[in-house]
Amino acid sequence: MKPVEETTFNQRVGKKIKHRRIQLGYTQKNVGKNLNVTLQQVQKYEKGTNGCSGFKILKLAKMFKVNVLYFYEDRPDYTIVTHEEILQDKNLNLSPKHWKEKKKEQDILVLTKEMEVK
Numbered sequence: 462m463k464p465v466e467e468t469t470f471n472q473r474v475g476k477k478i479k480h481r482r483i484q485l486g487y488t489q490k491n492v493g494k495n496l497n498v499t500l501q502q503v504q505k506y507e508k509g510t511n512g513c514s515g516f517k518i519l520k521l522a523k524m525f526k527v528n529v530l531y532f533y534e535d536r537p538d539y540t541i542v543t544h545e546e547i548l549q550d551k552n553l554n555l556s557p558k559h560w561k562e563k564k565k566e567q568d569i570l571v572l573t574k575e576m577e578v579k
Contacts, residue, residue: 472509474518474532479507481525495524 482492489503496503496517505511513521522529 467512468509471506471512473535474513475507475509477532478503478513478521481521481527481531482507485525487524492521492524496520 478492482489489500489507493500493503498517502511506513506517518532519529522531525531
């Protein structure tokens, strides 16, 4: 059984996939063909039963003409920062000396605004 957090994440991403697919007039079959998966697999992505790999999310972002951040925007536990902020480590505590201070089970995910889909 999947952890609740993973299921919730998959459901959020699935809703975004479905919303954007419908917005653009694509069928589940169209999306499946682009991702090289079955229509049934797309249904599972949209319901949140199965999660999408990072690679498939990238392919979806290109197909849907959105930034990959589209799939993560509403995550309150994720921090979105610019590339410049990462380089300057502005109050982000991303340098290795701070990693040991973080809880081992805590995941740190930094998404940059520069991850534009061209």
